[in-house]
Amino acid sequence: MSQTLNFKLETLKEFAVQVFVNMGCPNDQAQTAAQVLLSADLRGIDSHGLARLSGYVRLWKKQRINANPSLRIIHETPSTATLDADSSLGLVSSPMAMSIAIEKAKVAGTGWVAVKNSNHFGIAGYHAMMALEHNMIGIAMTNASPLVAPTYSNERMLGTNPMAFAVPALNEHPFVADFATTTAANGKLEILQRKGMPAPNGWIQDAEGETTNDPFSLSKGAALLPLGSDFEHGSHKGYCLGSVVDILSAVLSGANYGPWVPPFVAFLEPPSDPVGEGIGHFFGAMRVDAFRPAEDFLNNMDNWISRFRNASRINPEQEVIIPGDPERLAESIRREQGIPLHEKVVEDLKQLAQEMKVEFPERLN
Amino acid sequence: MSQTLNFKLETLKEFAVQVFVNMGCPNDQAQTAAQVLLSADLRGIDSHGLARLSGYVRLWKKQRINANPSLRIIHETPSTATLDADSSLGLVSSPMAMSIAIEKAKVAGTGWVAVKNSNHFGIAGYHAMMALEHNMIGIAMTNASPLVAPTYSNERMLGTNPMAFAVPALNEHPFVADFATTTAANGKLEILQRKGMPAPNGWIQDAEGETTNDPFSLSKGAALLPLGSDFEHGSHKGYCLGSVVDILSAVLSGANYGPWVPPFVAFLEPPSDPVGEGIGHFFGAMRVDAFRPAEDFLNNMDNWISRFRNASRINPEQEVIIPGDPERLAESIRREQGIPLHEKVVEDLKQLAQEMKVEFPERLN
Numbered sequence: 001m002s003q004t005l006n007f008k009l010e011t012l013k014e015f016a017v018q019v020f021v022n023m024g025c026p027n028d029q030a031q032t033a034a035q036v037l038l039s040a041d042l043r044g045i046d047s048h049g050l051a052r053l054s055g056y057v058r059l060w061k062k063q064r065i066n067a068n069p070s071l072r073i074i075h076e077t078p079s080t081a082t083l084d085a086d087s088s089l090g091l092v093s094s095p096m097a098m099s100i101a102i103e104k105a106k107v108a109g110t111g112w113v114a115v116k117n118s119n120h121f122g123i124a125g126y127h128a129m130m131a132l133e134h135n136m137i138g139i140a141m142t143n144a145s146p147l148v149a150p151t152y153s154n155e156r157m158l159g160t161n162p163m164a165f166a167v168p169a170l171n172e173h174p175f176v177a178d179f180a181t182t183t184a185a186n187g188k189l190e191i192l193q194r195k196g197m198p199a200p201n202g203w204i205q206d207a208e209g210e211t212t213n214d215p216f217s218l219s220k221g222a223a224l225l226p227l228g229s230d231f232e233h234g235s236h237k238g239y240c241l242g243s244v245v246d247i248l249s250a251v252l253s254g255a256n257y258g259p260w261v262p263p264f265v266a267f268l269e270p271p272s273d274p275v276g277e278g279i280g281h282f283f284g285a286m287r288v289d290a291f292r293p294a295e296d297f298l299n300n301m302d303n304w305i306s307r308f309r310n311a312s313r314i315n316p317e318q319e320v321i322i323p324g325d326p327e328r329l330a331e332s333i334r335r336e337q338g339i340p341l342h343e344k345v346v347e348d349l350k351q352l353a354q355e356m357k358v359e360f361p362e363r364l365n
Numbered sequence: 366m367s368q369t370l371n372f373k374l375e376t377l378k379e380f381a382v383q384v385f386v387n388m389g390c391p392n393d394q395a396q397t398a399a400q401v402l403l404s405a406d407l408r409g410i411d412s413h414g415l416a417r418l419s420g421y422v423r424l425w426k427k428q429r430i431n432a433n434p435s436l437r438i439i440h441e442t443p444s445t446a447t448l449d450a451d452s453s454l455g456l457v458s459s460p461m462a463m464s465i466a467i468e469k470a471k472v473a474g475t476g477w478v479a480v481k482n483s484n485h486f487g488i489a490g491y492h493a494m495m496a497l498e499h500n501m502i503g504i505a506m507t508n509a510s511p512l513v514a515p516t517y518s519n520e521r522m523l524g525t526n527p528m529a530f531a532v533p534a535l536n537e538h539p540f541v542a543d544f545a546t547t548t549a550a551n552g553k554l555e556i557l558q559r560k561g562m563p564a565p566n567g568w569i570q571d572a573e574g575e576t577t578n579d580p581f582s583l584s585k586g587a588a589l590l591p592l593g594s595d596f597e598h599g600s601h602k603g604y605c606l607g608s609v610v611d612i613l614s615a616v617l618s619g620a621n622y623g624p625w626v627p628p629f630v631a632f633l634e635p636p637s638d639p640v641g642e643g644i645g646h647f648f649g650a651m652r653v654d655a656f657r658p659a660e661d662f663l664n665n666m667d668n669w670i671s672r673f674r675n676a677s678r679i680n681p682e683q684e685v686i687i688p689g690d691p692e693r694l695a696e697s698i699r700r701e702q703g704i705p706l707h708e709k710v711v712e713d714l715k716q717l718a719q720e721m722k723v724e725f726p727e728r729l730n
Contacts, residue, residue: 077474109442177605209679314574
């Protein structure tokens with residue numbers, strides 16, 4: 001029955017490092033990229049981890065990812081910067097951009113960095129969480145391949161455009177929200193595809209704009225729906241959110257926006273009439289003591305978290321979740337028991353290992 | 366059939382100014398407050414305009430609104446400030462806070478202001494739009510009386526916690542998104558109450574956490590649902606958004622958060638164990654030329670807007686909406702034809718006029 005195989009975190013990470021190094025990444029960048037990638041597997045967001053590694057390699061083979069980029073700041077003020085990622089892995093440009101935001105915040109109170117000419121950046125939460133150890137609130141967002149139709153449209157105009165917010169606390173675990181601005185993210189659809197199950201109403205509309213339950217319909221011109229699903233349930237708000245992510249990530253940085261965002265899959269060519277360079281991200285870091293003494297903030301945040309966790313439950317067995325709880329739980333289990341990879345992902349990675357002349361690690365037990 | 370009466374914008378504004386002046390507001394603050402309030406009526410957001418004026422007066426009578434406050438910055442860095450609103454009208458503290466954010470942005474690239482000890486601030490969009498004439502992106506948000514249950518809870522823990530984003534363009538009208546982080550805002554429920562119509566599934570849950578269609582159920586312990594409505598449709602994302610608004614507005618400023626937010630209605634007492642002062646807001650201003658030359662940004666924004674407006678339509682008669690379109694349309698009609706007020710609102714205002722010894726204006730035609 002088990003369709004997953006277990007691996008040790010460190011061996012998988014070393015594998016990813018070797019793949020990136022053999023692509024031509026400098027060693028430190030390969031380490032960073034592997035770290036970001038594996039953080040998804042560790043936190044239970046399997047769709048954004050090693051399962052994507054061969055996708056990155058295919059983009060590199062198409063010369064759409066530059067393994068040895070020169071990242072540079074092309075514009076800045078005391079609290080802002082714009083980074084040209086030189087077609088790098090988003091897994092590399094994003095931690096760098098977030099570090100710049102953090103450095104700016106140390107001096108100016110807050111730091112905000114827009115990135116252009118980048119690629120898929122892994123999980124937004126990783127980057128936002130970089131702010132936590134500095135007692136800063138971290139914000140990360142990115143645009144992505146167009147798969148989402150605005151309210152009233154049947155055209156794919158936006159990506160699933162996720163946003164993440166990480167907020168430090170004192171004794172409580174931090175608040176970490178990381179979510180696509182659609183009703184369902186692509187990863188949830190992939191699970192239904194593997195299980196051969198129908199999608200719930202309100203997740204997808206077909207090429208004509210009618211609701212559909214076919215989880216395979218995205219390959220037939222269907223579109224994901226903005227958070228809210230339909231106008232009556234506020235899909236225009238999800239459309240606003242996805243649009244704000246697109247504008248901050250790409251119009252502000254000079255990347256491609258809306259339907260011009262290059263597709264993540266290498267077998268689809270980017271639009272022949274780009275309006276910018278690569279895809280775009282946007283990062284923020286805000287020192288909590290830029291607003292009030294850190295201790296007061298952190299104490300109140302502890303109280304916020306425990307009050308919400310103890311909110312009255314509909315079902316006594318199901319406690320109210322603080323954003324970040326499920327991922328932290330996954331991490332604590334996986335640190336102990338190893339990283340479970342779906343057998344199809346393992347197959348794909350073994351083929352990749354051969355191609356890239358890297359040894360694929362032994363599985364646990 | 367008509368339940369609304371038409372009034373001239375300027376006479377209504379003068380009426381509101383007089384009410385605020387007779388509350389004891391300094392003249393300039395009364396002007397600002399009336400301007401913000403009437404902007405809601407002008408833009409078609411009737412629930413947040415003059416319909417609320419007697420509510421503000423009742424809070425003032427309860428000494429929960431200070432008509433003659435000393436607003437002061439209690440903490441700042443180059444890109445941030447925290448404002449103690451001294452129990453002022455949010456209609457007064459918010460434009461001041463936004464002005465501070467704009468001034469900070471002129472020097473530091475961006476400006477961010479958290480406000481505590483405030484009251485209801487009208488429409489978020491008004492404040493965000495203040496940034497536009499400076500070629501800045503404006504952001505405004507506020508927490509509010511607890512009416513919303515987190516996913517898995519049947520307790521009212523959050524307000525409808527709106528957020529607004531205003532983005533300048535060159536020749537196109539600006540992008541202005543302004544929305545509650547719930548599936549439906551309270552104003553929409555009030556419309557159903559007046560019409561005696563049931564609420565759609567997914568808007569409200571009753572005191573036990575079961576879905577209900579009773580638009581009057583909020584007075585019986587029911588709760589509004591976060592954007593997404595239920596877990597399967599992403600209500601945990603709406604809960605995240607409402608939480609982020611609460612944290613930035615109140616934990617960062619030192620205001621009351623979550624279930625401790627004082628109710629807007631004067632007949633409900635604030636919690637006896639406050640965790641902060643008043644309600645909280647959060648504002649941001651980002652110079653677009655802090656990231657790239659303004660002309661490049663504004664040109665791309667024009668292209669973004671026209672491309673989205675021309676996205677393929679599901680129904681040929683229903684074009685794709687750019688956030689801000691409906692409000693701008695309402696404004697252009699109302700500037701010409703006057704402000705329509707519901708007859709019940711007129712009745713309420715006439716009574717208020719008598720109480721406050723102010724003349725209520727004649728209606729048009």
